[in-house]
Amino acid sequence: MSKKVFITGGSRGIGRGIALRLAKAGYDVAFTYHLEQNEAETLKTEILNLGQNCFYYQASLQDASIPEQITKKAIEDLGGIDVLVCNAGKTKFTSIRTIDLETIDFVYGLNYRSYVMSTKIAANYMIENQIPGRIIHISSTRGIRAYRDDAIYGSLKAALNRLIQSLAIELAEYNITINSIAPGATSTRGNYSLEELQSGHISSLIPLKRKGKPDDVAGLVEFLISDDASYITGETIKVDGGLILYGPNERPNGGQF
Template sequence: MEPKKAIVTGGSRGIGNGICLKLAEAGYDIATNYSTASDEAEALAKTIREKYGRKCYYYQASLDQPNAGEELMEKCIRDLGGLDLLVNNAGVTRFFNILETPIETFDMLINLDFRTYILNARYAAAYMIKHGIQGNIINITSSRGERAYPGDAVYGGCKAGLNRAIQSMALDLGPYGIRVNNVAPGATDVRDPKGYIERMKQHGIIIDPNAPNPREVLGKKIPCLRTGKPLDIANAVLFLASEEASYITGCTLRVDGGLILAGMPEWNDPANTVTDDAGWAGRKYDLDKLDLDYVL
């Protein structure tokens, strides 16, 4: 039986890496891209080929650049020999007060976190329709698309826009047997905690290694009592791409452990974490520079 073929953008690390591995385990051949993490992409491909016996292609592509998404899609489909599933995952988050957001950052976030998702989906859908493939398109969005945070007008707005966009896309593509859904992670571990302190030093932020880990502090305030893992998101993607979800389209599946349920005071963090006891208004660190251990 011919293996299914999936494109996962931004698969070199974090959530995208977990999705690639889960799909390969389920029998998919994989094509993905990296922006700067070439070593991680190579390691991913090696694991997929040796552990799961599946094909894996990877390419350098910075998807905030014009036409980069279309060029990537063309390469991936050519080498895979087809396409059954597109997972738009590549993205970046920034916190900026709307009065202080640099235009360059605004453009980068819009291009990477919204425009490229839509254009990749359009390219994938056109290919599927031409070749009679009843495939799936899944976007990795964010719980921040449903709940507002200070300094999050642009990134959170992009994710909210995708939540709305897939509803129309599902209507447009449903007659062709193509389903379109989102998976919205909450606070998800995507970085090595030991490297976190060193990365913060590069931004002039000194964190006491003996202070409570922000992941653990936040995790205790989430109803499921932990932060998420890439595998949590990957399991949701595999489900939505499966026949078991054949009657689901135009939906955003939130995988956040209950993070944004009403009454969850996640920003009242103790001292020495992301904020102090004064809550968000007493935040200690300049979050536009903060390379978070988790993504919201």
């Protein structure tokens, strides 16, 4: 019987890469999308062609009641859940001089609260059904290294990294692990050719001299949910090609990302 994964923000970019990687590994997949139904339909077709079941849902996860509702629906449609991947998010750069309540509420609701509430539903199901589940939160290196005009988004990603530490302690007695992955500069469009990944100013600032691709993150997700990673919990792992290892004077030409 196939294992089952629910991915928030699964129709494009990193989420899409994770969905395809886990479908190839034999998982049935449910995922949310925000606006582009055609992207969701295309992904579903690809997953079905891999021989796995697939469900998708339009969801505005920044709305307070939606994450719990949609996670319950995904578990119902899948017939259970073994893995939750909270990936939905949107970067919004803001200055403290112009920040407004609407932006704060949106960034908080989507990038933090939705992760907490989806995790609540999935964890309760896993506990009640004695499932040794795996939970992954997709964070960001912006939660580790500070950048200008990034106070709200970056601090909420930092909060996710701290959140999973407490949850790891709480969920360990149920044999459920939870970890955070912090991508750096990642290309979420295009064909992910080496030439494309190596192009642009940002690539020149990365020690490995290329931007990441969704499958770089998806490969780590696949490992963290495997039996080989059953003793890893409460960790935040960077996938950034060494981007934030540099100090400001070590970057080529003193550049900043």
